[in-house]
Amino acid sequence: MAEALEVxxxxxxxxxxxxxxxxxxxxxxxxxxxxxxTVNGGYLMAVALGAATAELxxxxxxxxxxxxxxxxxxxxxxxxxxxxxxxxxxxxxxARLDQDGGERLRLLATFAESGAITGPxxxxxxxxxxxxxxxxxPPPPMIRAAADIAERFDxxxxxxxxxxxxTLGDTARLDAWIRFADGRExxxxxxxxxxxxxxxxxxxxxxxxxxxxxxxxxxVRQRPAPxxxxxxxxxxxxxxxxxxxxxxxxxxxxxxxxxxxxxxLFQPLG
Amino acid sequence: MAEALEVxxxxxxxxxxxxxxxxxxxxxxxxxxxxxxTVNGGYLMAVALGAATAELxxxxxxxxxxxxxxxxxxxxxxxxxxxxxxxxxxxxxxARLDQDGGERLRLLATFAESGAITGPxxxxxxxxxxxxxxxxxPPPPMIRAAADIAERFDxxxxxxxxxxxxTLGDTARLDAWIRFADGRExxxxxxxxxxxxxxxxxxxxxxxxxxxxxxxxxxVRQRPAPxxxxxxxxxxxxxxxxxxxxxxxxxxxxxxxxxxxxxxLFQPLG
Numbered sequence: 403m404a405e406a407l408e409v410x411x412x413x414x415x416x417x418x419x420x421x422x423x424x425x426x427x428x429x430x431x432x433x434x435x436x437x438x439x440t441v442n443g444g445y446l447m448a449v450a451l452g453a454a455t456a457e458l459x460x461x462x463x464x465x466x467x468x469x470x471x472x473x474x475x476x477x478x479x480x481x482x483x484x485x486x487x488x489x490x491x492x493x494x495x496x497a498r499l500d501q502d503g504g505e506r507l508r509l510l511a512t513f514a515e516s517g518a519i520t521g522p523x524x525x526x527x528x529x530x531x532x533x534x535x536x537x538x539x540p541p542p543p544m545i546r547a548a549a550d551i552a553e554r555f556d557x558x559x560x561x562x563x564x565x566x567x568x569t570l571g572d573t574a575r576l577d578a579w580i581r582f583a584d585g586r587e588x589x590x591x592x593x594x595x596x597x598x599x600x601x602x603x604x605x606x607x608x609x610x611x612x613x614x615x616x617x618x619x620x621x622v623r624q625r626p627a628p629x630x631x632x633x634x635x636x637x638x639x640x641x642x643x644x645x646x647x648x649x650x651x652x653x654x655x656x657x658x659x660x661x662x663x664x665x666x667l668f669q670p671l672g
Numbered sequence: 673m674a675e676a677l678e679v680x681x682x683x684x685x686x687x688x689x690x691x692x693x694x695x696x697x698x699x700x701x702x703x704x705x706x707x708x709x710t711v712n713g714g715y716l717m718a719v720a721l722g723a724a725t726a727e728l729x730x731x732x733x734x735x736x737x738x739x740x741x742x743x744x745x746x747x748x749x750x751x752x753x754x755x756x757x758x759x760x761x762x763x764x765x766x767a768r769l770d771q772d773g774g775e776r777l778r779l780l781a782t783f784a785e786s787g788a789i790t791g792p793x794x795x796x797x798x799x800x801x802x803x804x805x806x807x808x809x810p811p812p813p814m815i816r817a818a819a820d821i822a823e824r825f826d827x828x829x830x831x832x833x834x835x836x837x838x839t840l841g842d843t844a845r846l847d848a849w850i851r852f853a854d855g856r857e858x859x860x861x862x863x864x865x866x867x868x869x870x871x872x873x874x875x876x877x878x879x880x881x882x883x884x885x886x887x888x889x890x891x892v893r894q895r896p897a898p899x900x901x902x903x904x905x906x907x908x909x910x911x912x913x914x915x916x917x918x919x920x921x922x923x924x925x926x927x928x929x930x931x932x933x934x935x936x937l938f939q940p941l942g
Contacts, residue, residue: 464914465887465935467737469764469782471757486768486778487741492886494739496766496778498756508756508766510780512739512886512935514914524910524938525844525877574795607795616762616782617735619889621916621935623909639928640794641893642784644734646931658909661916663933665735665782665891668794 410586411554412595416445418453418481426453426481430474430501437549437601441474443507443615444598445551450499450509451594453481461493461513462590467619474499474506491515519590519624529632529652532560535579542566545601555599556581565605574637576603579630588626588653594618596631597649597662603635604645604668612669613645620662629654643668680856681824682865685715688723688751696723696751700744700771707819707871711744713777713885714868715821720769720779721864723751731763731783732860737889744769744776761785789860789894799902799922802830805849812836815871825869826851835875844907846873849900858896858923864888866901867919867932873905874915874938882939883915890932899924913938 415431434445447468455463479501486494497509532538538558546552558579564571580596581588588596597620602613632652637645645668651660685701704715717738725733749771756764767779802808808828816822828849834841850866851858858866867890872883902922907915915938921930 465739467780467887467889469735469756469780471764486739486775494741494778496780505756508764508780510737510739510766510778514912519912519914521912523912524915526909526911617737617889619737619887619933621933623911623914623916639796639893639931641796641928642789642791642793644784644789644893645794646891646893658911661909661933663889663891663931 410582410584412582412586412592416449416452418449418456420456424457424483426456426483428453428479428481430476430479432476433550433554435550437545438612438614441476442551442595442598443468443470443618444595446474446499446507447509447594447618448591449479450481450497450507451511452591454483454495454497454509454511455591457483457485458488458493458495458513461515462519463511463622464514464519465619465621466509466511466594467617469508469617470615471505471507475501477501489515519622526658527650529656530577530634532577532632535630537561538579539566541601551599554583556583563606570609571606574603574607576600576606576635578633580633581630587628588631590622590625593622593626593651593660594620596651597660598664600633600635603637603647604640608670610671612671613666614669615664615666618662618664620660622660624657624659626653626659627655627657640668680852680854682852682856682862686719686722688719688726690726694727694753696726696753698723698749698751700746700749702746703820703824705820707815708882708884711746712821712865712868713738713740713888714865716744716769716777717779717864717888718861719749720751720767720777721781722861724753724765724767724779724781725861727753727755728758728763728765728783731785732789733781733892734784734789735889735891736779736781736864737887739778739887740885741775741777745771747771759785789892796928797920799926800847800904802847802902805900807831808849809836811871821869824853826853833876840879841876844873844877846870846876846905848903850903851900857898858901860892860895863892863921863930864890866921867930868934870903870905873907873917874910878940880941882941883936884939885934885936888932888934890930892930894927894929896923896929897925897927910938
């Protein structure tokens with residue numbers, strides 16, 4: 403009897419096909435649209451990083467930065483990967499993701515060759531104490547209607563969160579839980595998407611705003627264990643029409659698995 | 673009578689000369705060596721970012737990431753700048769810095785076109801309350817002897833700092849002041865150097881370690897006012913042989929002017 407082969411949506415929707423030395427094809431699929439109606443940046447980045455990872459064969463990303471040039475669209479994409487240096491311990495690559503002849507994203511990433519991120523922990527940050535997932539709330543229907551990426555995940559947001567109750571606070575911080583809706587377990591490849599999969603923390607302090615990402619940097623600090631991922635999002639500075647958002651992710655064992663920071667435009671609405 | 677023309681060392685040592693479309697020459701000068709004996713990464717990054725800034729003519733960097741491929745050396749360098757996209761509001765460039773035919777650094781940066789970073793402040797982070805510069809201490813002679821970059825700056829480190837007293841604490845955090853020793857005032861071009869000019873915060877908790885940088889990302893959040901720069905350095909996670917270091921800089925008016933994060937190797941000594 404054939405075993406049922408379960409293919410999760412993240413894996414099918416980030417698949418890359420080798421076209422030539424350093425050149426990969428991918429399909430940007432529907433269903434990954436953020437608030438604002440554009441293809442989620444973390445999803446685009448995961449596709450580009452997937453091509454870079456395939457090119458290096460066996461190395462694991464530890465730090466990846468994407469600069470978003472133009473919004474992505476649903477349809478075919480080409481990723482050209484340049485290996486800057488392949489080393490014994492670490493390797494650096496850069497990649498560009500093009501669609502319809504226009505560049506959408508430029509990636510720069512450094513990989514560790516030999517399971518560096520599985521080494522011992524000297525010290526770390528414990529996850530903040532927040533209510534368990536079943537004591538938290540899903541995002542309101544307004545979000546699910548506006549951003550179909552919300553359907554890809556099971557989110558739980560702490561009941562303390564102000565924007566889901568329609569009020570504003572004075573701290574742009576969000577504590578939450580996340581896991582894939584289809585049961586796929588988290589791994590290093592999914593972390594760039596997971597850090598960019600939440601509504602922006604700045605919605606705690608402003609009524610409504612677009613926050614298109616200029617740049618997103620993700621550090622993969624440990625391989626996540628299966629189960630819920632706990633997240634804390636924080637924005638501390640809104641100035642000159644720009645804001646940063648820091649995201650930290652912990653796995654179900656309480657290990658800090660990713661640290662990210664993005665710089666985004668702040669576009670007040672209404 | 674001719675006016676005395678004061679050229680500061682940072683400016684003369686980061687000068688770039690246009691060779692051709694997108695190609696710049698520079699000289700990596702002596703006097704910028706970090707602990708560990710290699711050319712300071714922030715200095716190399718400032719040179720590469722200077723070439724990128726010259727190429728874009730009139731734009732200001734808001735986010736720049738450097739991946740360090742090989743240590744830099746004193747001597748000539750070539751910087752090749754590729755303009756990924758020149759836009760009306762923002763522009764993205766990538767650059768590689770080569771010496772002796774080998775790549776030393778790859779840069780990816782996004783620039784704002786129209787003084788975006790001078791816009792109004794919505795909210796920000798106040799500098800932590802620390803003793804004034806004249807109540808703080810210069811780094812011990814051991815540091816000045818080991819790293820000639822220490823001579824380029826006037827540093828003041830809070831008396832609470834443990835490693836300058838030869839003891840260890842349990843928090844990898846350093847509060848300090850910095851300014852150029854020759855009176856040059858801080859500006860956006862100098863911020864990548866300033867965030868990388870301190871002894872690592874991890875020395876608060878470990879006896880001695882090398883911390884070569886894999887990747888450094890700097891967000892320029894406001895143009896700094898003249899005077900002392902206040903700095904806070906923090907390392908929160910040391911795991912898998914890697915550590916991050918966050919640096920925040922405030923200008924003399926208390927404005928947060930830069931946020932940086934780097935990922936570095938952790939190499940215990942002795």
